[in-house]
Amino acid sequence: MRGKPETPYLAVLRTQCLDDIGAGRRVYGLVTVTPVRTHPLQRLSADEIRAARSLLDDNGLVTAATKFALLGLEEPDKLTVLGHRPGDPIDRRIRAVLLDLETGAARTVIASLTRGAIDSIVDIDPVTDGQPPILLEELVTVDEIVKADPGWRAAMERRGITDLDLVRPCPLAAGNYGIASERGRRMLHVLSFLQHRPEDHAWAHPIDGVVAYVDVIEKKVIELIDDAVLPIPDEEANHDDPAYTGPPRTTLRPIEITQPEGPSFTVDDDVVTWENWSFRVGFDPREGLVLHQLGWRDGDRVRPIVYRASVAEMVVPYADPSPVRFWISYFDAGEYLLGQQVNSLELGCDCLGEIHYFDAVLADGDGAPREVRNAICLHEEDFGVLWKHTDIFTESSETRRQRRLVISFFVTVGNYDYGFYWYLYLDGTIQLEVKATGVMATSSYKSDSAYATEVAPGLGAPFHQHLYCARLDMMVDGLDNAVDEVEVQPLPIGPANPNGNAFTRRATRLRSEAEGARTADPMAGRTWHISSSDSTNRLGRPVAYELRPEGRPLLLADPASATAHRAAFATRSLWVTRYDPDERFPAGDLVNQHPGGAGLPEYVAADRAIEDQDVVLWHTFGAVHYPRPEDWPVMPVEYCGFTLRPVGFFDRNPTLDVPATPANHCGHHGGGEHHH
Missing domain, CATH: 2.70.98.20 (Copper amine oxidase, catalytic domain)
Structure with a gap:
């Protein structure tokens, strides 16, 4: 790790950081360090997340095609945490699951931010180990993939859909059902829904009978299931539109919850x-x-x-x-x-x-x-x-x-x-x-559906x-x-x-x-x-x-x-x-x-x-x-x-010391007036 400092724990932040010298933080080139965390289970900070990425980058584990499917705190084992006392040194470790979007190669990495060290790297076999979690970026790219596929476009045409800008492909986890063509591939299965206009909720209009199996690494549809052409439900269902919901009711009076002396926690x-x-x-x-x-x-x-x-x-x-x-x-x-x-x-x-x-x-x-x-x-x-x-x-x-x-x-x-x-x-x-x-989730309804x-x-x-x-x-x-x-x-x-x-x-x-x-x-x-x-x-x-x-x-x-x-x-x-x-x-x-x-x-x-x-x-x-x-x-x-x-954890009712509610907090309605 570049500029490795002498303090027991450092969060590393790549930044233009000359101003940090005056703020009391140590600066090593373009590296800023921030104070030690105080408990082994303390949540990761933004600086620690930056430090983790920097550490993995410095060790050649991050390329232009690398995505972080997961990055989180690697919690110490229970006995280590229970034995911790204030001031004890803490080994802050992270677990990262890295995915190469060009090759599909994936690995799990455990690293120590405290020691600036990579503790383990385990390659992921997609056939036996499964795949990293689904990325937000993949959910976005699926839209482009299916809309570029001739078979999928033809399936839309058979259903009378010509404006593909109003079709919302919905990528979903593929699972593992022994489909030979999916073995070892990183897959999403894609259902589709239709909007009447951009603000219309698409869930009301499922484009049923068709699903695309998408390889998100090769960025192509490898199989298209076009089972049946079913009617697309037409009725809109926009729960955020007064034209659909009707005017809001006026009979509900406000309920206010206050704690004048502040909360008890x-x-x-x-x-x-x-x-x-x-x-x-x-x-x-x-x-x-x-x-x-x-x-x-x-x-x-x-x-x-x-x-x-x-x-x-x-x-x-x-x-x-x-x-x-x-x-x-x-x-x-x-x-x-x-x-x-x-x-x-x-x-x-x-x-x-x-x-x-x-x-x-x-x-x-x-x-x-x-x-x-x-x-x-x-x-x-x-x-x-x-x-x-x-x-x-x-x-x-x-x-x-x-x-x-x-x-x-x-x-x-x-x-x-x-x-x-x-x-x-x-x-x-x-x-x-x-x-x-x-x-x-919705479908076209068939009268014989069980x-x-x-x-x-x-x-x-x-x-x-x-x-x-x-x-x-x-x-x-x-x-x-x-x-x-x-x-x-x-x-x-x-x-x-x-x-x-x-x-x-x-x-x-x-x-x-x-x-x-x-x-x-x-x-x-x-x-x-x-x-x-x-x-x-x-x-x-x-x-x-x-x-x-x-x-x-x-x-x-x-x-x-x-x-x-x-x-x-x-x-x-x-x-x-x-x-x-x-x-x-x-x-x-x-x-x-x-x-x-x-x-x-x-x-x-x-x-x-x-x-x-x-x-x-x-x-x-x-x-x-x-x-x-x-x-x-x-x-x-x-x-x-x-x-x-x-059940027997206490020797008797542990709430005997709960005080009675003050009289002015108890009341009833009578004659249209609130009495205490």
Whole structure:
């Protein structure tokens, strides 16, 4: 690395930097250095992203054709982070996935910014390893590729389309379905939609029956599927046009949420404290929002609960078996990078109240930093009654109100928008809620279709699923935990239960990774308890948290299908693995065009012991979406998620010290006047 300085850690920035001398920063030629980061998990700064690109460039890894499919922080292993103390040296490392747009060659590079060194370079085999994530640049170039293809242009002409400027090719992840012509190629599959004019929403007018298979390295259509000429739905559906929606209603009066004394939380750089909670905010280009070191202050110590929590993958498989759509199964994290699709949030629209925003700094395709303002929203909100009792003997009446801290971000992946909301409650409960909204993928509707709903005249919306996988690196009161499956157990009439009213519960210890692959069962009330192997409560029982699933359907694709092979994580509600810092993603490191079998199937193959070990829980949850007319032209939010709640983690109700709401905050309406 040119001009390598003597300080223990330097962020390198190529710039004209003579002015920096006066600002107190060291200057080496055209290199500026900025101060050391203070924690191993601190998010990458813009200077560090520039430094990473510079380091890779200096080592001959970047050419004019190189694109950065991913560049992010290479997090140290758990023990290194837990052992870190303020002032300790930090080895800041990055992971980059580089793609040559001329040759298609790709590699994964891990490098140290602290040491100015390349630690590893691994070439990616596109046949066995899969492809780097999809680039924004590729989504743009596909438009030119298909519109230059004679076969595709002829397919448009057969459908009566002559103005190609109003056709919107929609490039989508190709998956891997054993198509011989795609083997080893970097592919996108392209559906098309029509606009009536530039401001018209194209999703209302699918050009059905035709799909182009595009090699984005050779920049050509290698196969065109022209299955059928179907009518193009004509009705417009512009949800942002008053001519379509009608005038806005005037009956909704304002709701204002204020905290005159400010919020109850504090933010110190990336560390948030609120009531007894504390955690560190992270943001990953693939996963988006990450919560690190989530713990609860109990007296003079912070008790760890979750070391790291994120949504590590999601898959959206479609049910249409037609030649045009059988391949649609998007992996929105692994193929498109959830973090890279993050929105800038707006006060009053996305979040209400006293808001603290975190900006996100991400690397673009050239390895340069781009800042997304207001990427993460932090606020607290009232959540109804926390606990209440009116006693018939003492005549006391007490009510306390629940409050929760909300940490959220929103992404747009093509037509869909997803909000990810982590909630922390006063009673120690943790919850994740996913809000799916946006615009549904559309098709021409055929009256005999068994795989779509007609949502507007002649317009279909295919059936599909939204399945998410949360990675929960647990640490309940320490590193060593155990997991029990707990379910109801009704008892038959017999000598011990003569009246048939008895029921109990059954707990089954999960001792190995093979046993840790489980399916939810709502009728059995099945939950999973994650308990400490070393810590007990005052009753002598292990302290624990309970993972409570919603228990909706898992992956509906046939077990022998390519979809099930690639999204094997979605065939189980729960997987429990032994912690390994290299096991980060449930469908593997490189999901795009991977042949399948990566991720959790590989992780659990060794069938390691998970009892009294450092364990990671992987929880699959989601929804089956049978579209409704009410979901068109923009879909009201559909919710799904899960809950982690304490079970014996505390010795008693931890909210007994929550104060009563002041009397002047309680009121009612009467006689048209607001009384306190």
